[in-house]
Amino acid sequence: MSTAQFLSTHSYKLEALTDVWTGDANTAQSKDARRLITTGLLGSVRWWFEVLVRGLGGAPCDPSANQKACIDKDHCVVCELFGCTGWARKVRFDVREEGGAVIQSQIKKGTTFQLRFTPLRGVHAQEWALLELTLLLICEFGALGGKTVLKPSDQNSKSQHADLGLVGWRGVASQTHTREELATYVHGWSKKPTVPGAAWASLRHMWFVDGEYLTRLDQYTSTFNRVIGRPEPKSQSSSGNSWLAGSQGESKKVFSFKAPARTFGFVQQVSALDVTRETLSAVWSLPATPGDWLVCGDALLDRLFAAKEAAR
Numbered sequence: 371m372s373t374a375q376f377l378s379t380h381s382y383k384l385e386a387l388t389d390v391w392t393g394d395a396n397t398a399q400s401k402d403a404r405r406l407i408t409t410g411l412l413g414s415v416r417w418w419f420e421v422l423v424r425g426l427g428g429a430p431c432d433p434s435a436n437q438k439a440c441i442d443k444d445h446c447v448v449c450e451l452f453g454c455t456g457w458a459r460k461v462r463f464d465v466r467e468e469g470g471a472v473i474q475s476q477i478k479k480g481t482t483f484q485l486r487f488t489p490l491r492g493v494h495a496q497e498w499a500l501l502e503l504t505l506l507l508i509c510e511f512g513a514l515g516g517k518t519v520l521k522p523s524d525q526n527s528k529s530q531h532a533d534l535g536l537v538g539w540r541g542v543a544s545q546t547h548t549r550e551e552l553a554t555y556v557h558g559w560s561k562k563p564t565v566p567g568a569a570w571a572s573l574r575h576m577w578f579v580d581g582e583y584l585t586r587l588d589q590y591t592s593t594f595n596r597v598i599g600r601p602e603p604k605s606q607s608s609s610g611n612s613w614l615a616g617s618q619g620e621s622k623k624v625f626s627f628k629a630p631a632r633t634f635g636f637v638q639q640v641s642a643l644d645v646t647r648e649t650l651s652a653v654w655s656l657p658a659t660p661g662d663w664l665v666c667g668d669a670l671l672d673r674l675f676a677a678k679e680a681a682r
Contacts (some may be wrong), residue, residue, distance in 0.1 A: 376493055381466070381484045382505050383541035387630060388533040390477040391515045404476040410516045411485070412463045414535075414556040416452045417445050417571070419504045419510055423448055423572025425671055426549070428556030439562040447559035460497075482540060496555040499545035503552070503678060509539040509656040511578045511634055511670065512626040513625060533627040535550075543681035549671060570623065570636045577646055577666035582654050584626040593653045596640050597635075598624050611640060616666075640667060 392410040416433075423430050430448040431439035440449040442456030453459035466484045467475045473483060487501065508514050513535035547555075569575070584594035592602045599612035614635070616622035624635035633650075637643055644667050651658040665673055 376498060377489045377491075377496060380498060380501070381485060381486045381541075382502065383468070383482065383484050383539075384505070384509065385538045385540045386477050386479050386481045386483065387538050388481050388627070390537065391534045392476065393517075398587050406473055406476055408463055408465055411465065411514065412452075414515050415485070415501075415504060415508070416448065418508050419452070419500065421571050421576065422500060422504050422507055422566065423556050424569075424571065425576075426553045426556050428553075428559065429560040429561040430559075432568040432571075435565040435568070437565075438646055439565075439573040442475045442559065447500075447556050450502070450559070451493065458490070460491055461489055463487055493666050494555075495545075496547060496552060499547040499552060499680050500556075502543060502545045503674065504675055506539055506543065507616055507674055508571075508575070509537055511632075511665075513537075513627070513635065533629060536627055536630065536632070539677075539681055541681070543678050547679070549675050567587060570638050572636075573670050574640060575636045575638070576634065576670055577637070577643060577664055579632065579650065579654075579664050580669060581631050582633055582650075582656075582663075583628045583631045584633055584653065593624060594624070596653060597649055598622060598666060639676065644666065 389409075392407045420430050420432075428439045428447055430446040431454070433440075433449075433454065438455060440446050440454040440457070441455075445454050445457055449457060451460050453528065464486050465477070466486050468482050468484065469474055470484075485505065507638060514537050515535040584592075584597055586592040586594065586604070589604045590602060592600075592604070595602045598614040600606075600615050611617045624633070625638075626633040635646070637646055646666075647664050648658055650656065656663050
């Protein structure tokens with residue numbers, strides 16, 4: 371397998387299916403500022419890159435951990451591209467309009483834009499392949515940005531109930547690496563110890579349902595709270611934190627969007643995927659037996675590589 375390095379710029383064309391939150395709201399100089407902060411988008415891409423690498427059997431570090439596992443040249447396959455202490459990122463990242471102008475304001479629904487990665491030094495062909503596959507993963511099964519919907523609800527259309535971060539692939543996939551080739555590549559890198567509680571951020575622990583969403587239906591009924599283990603009545607909805615619900619400073623593990631409808635999430639143990647299927651089946655009145663409506667684990671990887679072939 372070739373490990374040739376490439377110095378050409380790679381641009382990936384996407385369309386915002388909802389507004390995209392990039393860390394702009396209430397964090398710039400003015401509370402009303404709506405500027406695009408590219409580090410927020412790049413951080414999201416890196417996180418999904420890690421999810422993909424773990425799904426392929428790699429063992430990257432967790433850059434959010436207090437004890438850093440990657441330093442200088444002793445680093446994992448993710449830090450090779452995105453950087454770590456003592457090892458600079460290998461690409462410059464910016465967001466551009468179709469015509470090539472740099473975007474500086476928030477990405478709004480309906481905008482077609484490009485994520486541009488310009489090499490600062492050589493990037494392996496396998497890294498480009500993993501990056502392209504990561505962006506397809508975000509488009510097909512995930513969301514882009516540091517914030518999605520906060521409180522799914524059918525009760526009103528206030529900003530805290532708006533969907534954020536859904537994007538669609540509008541380019542042509544160019545990479546030809548197979549699943550086996552990329553798995554071999556990530557296996558060849560330094561294995562980093564799994565930070566306690568971080569193993570869930572992997573395609574092996576992920577599930578996805580297309581065309582369905584979780585929501586608050588009224589003051590007393592919330593299918594979203596039912597799935598994440600919180601009390602359904604609105605007066606009690608902020609209590610009963612669980613691993614799925616997350617807590618202050620910790621992300622929830624279930625994400626649901628109304629338009630276009632999709633729901634995805636993660637489990638702590640692969641064995642919990644069957645329980646998740648049963649719970650979602652009851653919420654949406656879908657078949658409890660295995661079927662195409664819920665895609666998870668290795669089947670997600672299969673679907674992802676099929677999407678790559680369809681986009682070529």
